[in-house]
Amino acid sequence: xxxxxxxxxxxxxxxxxxxxxxxxxxxxxxxxxxxxxxxxxxxxxxxxxxxxxxxxxxxxxxxxxxxxxxxxxxxxxxxxxxxxxxxxxxxxxx
Amino acid sequence: xxxxxxxxxxxxxxxxxxxxxxxxxxxxxxxxxxxxxxxxxxxxxxxxxxxxxxxxxxxxxxxxxxxxxxxxxxxxxxxxxxxxxxxxxxxxxxxxxxxxxxxxxxxxxxxxxxxxxxxxxxxxxxxxxxxxxxxxxxxxxxxxxxxxxxxxxxxxxxxxxxxxxxxxxxxxxxxxxxxxxxxxxxxxxxxxxxxxxxxxxxxxxxxxxxxxxxxxxxxxxxxxxxxxxxxxxxxxxxxxxxxxxxxxxxxxxxxxxxxxxxxxxxxxxxxxxxxxxxxxxxxxxxxxxxxxxxxxxxxxxxxxxxxxxxxxxxxxxxxxxxxxxxxxxxxxxxxxxxxxxxxxxxxxxxxxxxxxxxxxxxxxxxxxxxxxxxxxxxxxxxxxxxxxxxxxxxxxxxxxxxxxxxxxxxxxxxxxxxxxxxxxxxxxxxxxxxxxxxxxxxxxxxxxxxxxxxxxxxxxxxxxxxxxxxxxxxxxxxxxxxxxxxxxxxxxxxxxxxxxxxxxxxxxxxxxxxxxxxxxxxxxxxxxxxxxxxxxxxxxxxxxxxxxxxx
Amino acid sequence: xxxxxxxxxxxxxxxxxxxxxxxxxxxxxxxxxxxxxxxxxxxxxxxxxxxxxxxxxxxxxxxxxxxxxxxxxxxxxxxxxxxxxxxxxxxxxxxxxxxxxxxxxxxxxxxxxxxxxxxxxxxxxxxxxxxxxxxxxxxxxxxxxxxxxxxxxx
Numbered sequence: 082x083x084x085x086x087x088x089x090x091x092x093x094x095x096x097x098x099x100x101x102x103x104x105x106x107x108x109x110x111x112x113x114x115x116x117x118x119x120x121x122x123x124x125x126x127x128x129x130x131x132x133x134x135x136x137x138x139x140x141x142x143x144x145x146x147x148x149x150x151x152x153x154x155x156x157x158x159x160x161x162x163x164x165x166x167x168x169x170x171x172x173x174x175x
Numbered sequence: 176x177x178x179x180x181x182x183x184x185x186x187x188x189x190x191x192x193x194x195x196x197x198x199x200x201x202x203x204x205x206x207x208x209x210x211x212x213x214x215x216x217x218x219x220x221x222x223x224x225x226x227x228x229x230x231x232x233x234x235x236x237x238x239x240x241x242x243x244x245x246x247x248x249x250x251x252x253x254x255x256x257x258x259x260x261x262x263x264x265x266x267x268x269x270x271x272x273x274x275x276x277x278x279x280x281x282x283x284x285x286x287x288x289x290x291x292x293x294x295x296x297x298x299x300x301x302x303x304x305x306x307x308x309x310x311x312x313x314x315x316x317x318x319x320x321x322x323x324x325x326x327x328x329x330x331x332x333x334x335x336x337x338x339x340x341x342x343x344x345x346x347x348x349x350x351x352x353x354x355x356x357x358x359x360x361x362x363x364x365x366x367x368x369x370x371x372x373x374x375x376x377x378x379x380x381x382x383x384x385x386x387x388x389x390x391x392x393x394x395x396x397x398x399x400x401x402x403x404x405x406x407x408x409x410x411x412x413x414x415x416x417x418x419x420x421x422x423x424x425x426x427x428x429x430x431x432x433x434x435x436x437x438x439x440x441x442x443x444x445x446x447x448x449x450x451x452x453x454x455x456x457x458x459x460x461x462x463x464x465x466x467x468x469x470x471x472x473x474x475x476x477x478x479x480x481x482x483x484x485x486x487x488x489x490x491x492x493x494x495x496x497x498x499x500x501x502x503x504x505x506x507x508x509x510x511x512x513x514x515x516x517x518x519x520x521x522x523x524x525x526x527x528x529x530x531x532x533x534x535x536x537x538x539x540x541x542x543x544x545x546x547x548x549x550x551x552x553x554x555x556x557x558x559x560x561x562x563x564x565x566x567x568x569x570x571x572x573x574x575x576x577x578x579x580x581x582x583x584x585x586x587x588x589x590x591x592x593x594x595x596x597x598x599x600x601x602x603x604x605x606x607x608x609x610x611x612x613x614x615x616x617x618x619x620x621x622x623x624x625x626x627x628x629x630x631x632x633x634x635x636x637x638x639x640x641x642x643x644x645x646x647x648x649x650x651x652x653x654x655x656x657x658x659x660x661x662x663x664x665x666x667x668x669x670x671x672x673x674x675x676x677x678x679x680x681x682x683x684x685x686x687x688x689x690x691x692x693x694x695x696x697x698x699x700x701x702x703x704x705x706x707x708x709x710x711x712x713x714x715x716x717x718x719x720x721x722x723x724x725x726x
Numbered sequence: 727x728x729x730x731x732x733x734x735x736x737x738x739x740x741x742x743x744x745x746x747x748x749x750x751x752x753x754x755x756x757x758x759x760x761x762x763x764x765x766x767x768x769x770x771x772x773x774x775x776x777x778x779x780x781x782x783x784x785x786x787x788x789x790x791x792x793x794x795x796x797x798x799x800x801x802x803x804x805x806x807x808x809x810x811x812x813x814x815x816x817x818x819x820x821x822x823x824x825x826x827x828x829x830x831x832x833x834x835x836x837x838x839x840x841x842x843x844x845x846x847x848x849x850x851x852x853x854x855x856x857x858x859x860x861x862x863x864x865x866x867x868x869x870x871x872x873x874x875x876x877x878x879x880x
Binding site: 180182183185186189190192193197210213214296326327329330331332333334335336337410413414418448450453454456457459460463 | 794795796797798800801802804808809823825826828829830832833854855856857858859860861862869870872873874877
Binding site for chain 2: 092093131152
């Protein structure tokens with residue numbers, strides 16, 4: 082399954098597209114797509130050029146965890162630097 | 176050090192205003208990200224994994240206390256309370272908001288700093304010896320020439336869209352602390368047989384995917400022709416360098432494809448046709464810039480300090496720090512102090528806002544207001560009276576900046592890696608942290624002597640792994656982190672590229688492998704030879720055996 | 727596509743018939759066949775060492791930017807102006823960003839085949855900087871010459 086992720090334009094923070102079409106900071110809340118739906122959702126998201134800087138698809142499990150070859154990278158994006166647990170989303174105790 | 180006059184100040188202010196307009200056009204949607212990206216990159220603003228990253232230039236590594244305090248202010252006000260010193264005498268902020276970046280650049284401009292050309296396919300921040308103006312072994316201070324290059328290269332109309340990025344380093348010592356042989360252009364200022372000072376011009380070195388040690392294309396260039404000769408090299412490169420393949424676009428590929436002799440002939444032909452009087456600075460301007468780098472008002476002191484010797488005898492920790500972190504100064508009674516940003520278990524190159532301010536205070540009180548950044552991700556107080564070394568050490572200890580490990584096994588270069596960087600395949604920082612923890616015993620470290628470990632999280636080699644005595648390159652294998660070890664590299668005057676030993680290892684196995692390599696060195700070391708010298712004498716075999724035996 | 731040119735120091739839209747173009751290769755292969763051409767189009771890869779003799783009959787030279795990152799034409803323009811003394815129009819065509827034209831103007835370009843941003847915006851971008859550190863093809867005194875002049879006047 083796929084989810085749409087991006088960095089927010091104003092502060093660069095990692096965001097995911099949720100079911101209601103809003104950007105969320107929590108990967109678990111990201112909308113999950115199969116097949117062509119994912120590409121269509123990404124294409125729509127990319128048109129929101131004043132909200133995000135860069136959008137792409139990531140592979141996720143059915144429970145919304147990072148999957149596939151970029152698992153480590155996307156786990157780090159979703160949480161924050163592994164060497165500074167006081168920074169990034171992980172700092173809020175998520 | 177150099178101070179902006181109205182021309183320098185105006186240019187930097189105009190650049191900030193221009194960038195402020197570009198950011199506004201992006202935020203309003205007038206510019207797309209594709210259009211904005213090259214513009215923000217020209218000003219050192221990247222988009223990394225978690226946030227934007229702003230890279231600020233510290234030209235030739237020289238900072239005043241005022242500038243360091245400004246860097247601390249930016250870290251506190253606009254970032255998360257820290258900055259990261261890189262391998263190119265830059266500082267990076269990892270969390271700035273896009274809308275704040277024009278204000279950050281304004282703050283930098285107030286302290287005569289900028290982020291101009293810290294990214295993009297242009298001439299990047301010119302780097303130099305961190306001991307410049309202080310080193311006992313230098314011919315003359317190389318920084319005036321670095322400043323001339325900074326000005327000449329800033330917004331160069333012809334060379335702002337080169338085939339690829341372009342890095343120039345300058346040294347004036349036989350002992351090369353600026354890694355000039357692994358730069359696009361390395362300049363070594365020396366005296367010839369007639370006693371005249373001039374540059375050896377080395378071209379086509381570099382790391383990354385295709386590492387090369389550079390070739391000297393001119394043995395002796397009179398100093399006054401530096402800029403025109405650089406312009407000739409850059410013009411040949413701009414017209415002839417490959418643009419069809421990003422991995423083959425650096426000047427090193429052109430130099431090695433043409434052959435160094437042929438490339439030199441191309442440059443000489445171009446140079447001969449140039450109108451040099453429009454490019455080379457006249458004597459008056461060279462002297463004007465040089466005057467800013469006049470030595471500070473050193474006192475006349477005896478070479479030895481009685482109080483220092485007394486303190487050294489009394490405190491073995493201080494004595495150890497002196498042995499590892501102090502270097503010889505050209506002026507009697509003075510010393511160069513290295514400030515390690517590599518505490519055991521720490522993030523190489525990271526420094527907090529409070530530490531920056533503590534260092535600014537120490538520089539103001541004890542080092543003529545000067546601080547230097549090194550390409551090995553450390554800092555330097557260049558001009559400290561030997562009488563004051565103990566006070567400086569105490570101040571550094573209070574700020575957690577007194578780790579006595581310069582040049583030792585835990586003084587590791589590491590790129591930000593996959594913890595921050597969008598290009599990385601693997602993490603680098605945790606490997607550095609774990610190696611420094613494994614070798615935490617300071618006595619053991621010191622007994623091993625000079626041993627340079629350099630770690631890169633991808634093939635782009637920002638961590639200079641090819642020129643590490645022990646190099647570690649992170650590679651991704653089907654989503655898992657593996658690390659490839661190289662041995663025998665050097666980025667100094669005896670530059671060489673490391674040899675790959677064995678296959679990629681897991682992170683755990685990598686830490687063990689480093690320990691085995693070091694044990695092998697310890698077992699085979701003759702007299703007090705460095706690791707690098709032992710490796711060159713022994714070759715790779717005994718080290719490979721030590722690794723395979725374990726596996 | 728809009729052609730912008732300098733007129734009395736200002737960058738303004740030029741309304742004129744396009745010139746008759748010929749590539750350097752075609753021109754050299756058969757000059758008689760292209761006797762009516764007024765614009766010489768020089769590719770990025772063309773060596774310029776012996777270009778002097780080809781320039782005299784042309785009032786326009788066209789240099790290409792196949793992508794905004796491809797900067798070979800900056801060097802070519804400077805060579806045409808500074809080494810070969812070409813005084814006709816040097817026109818930039820291809821992918822040109824608004825924020826690049828001040829570099830181009832400094833290298834000797836004086837006409838720009840522009841798409842995207844409008845002429846006002848491009849003209850404004852030319853005013854972003856008031857000093858330059860280097861001498862180039864635009865005849866502006868570099869900062870170091872201005873410093874010398876000021877010191878001499880003081």
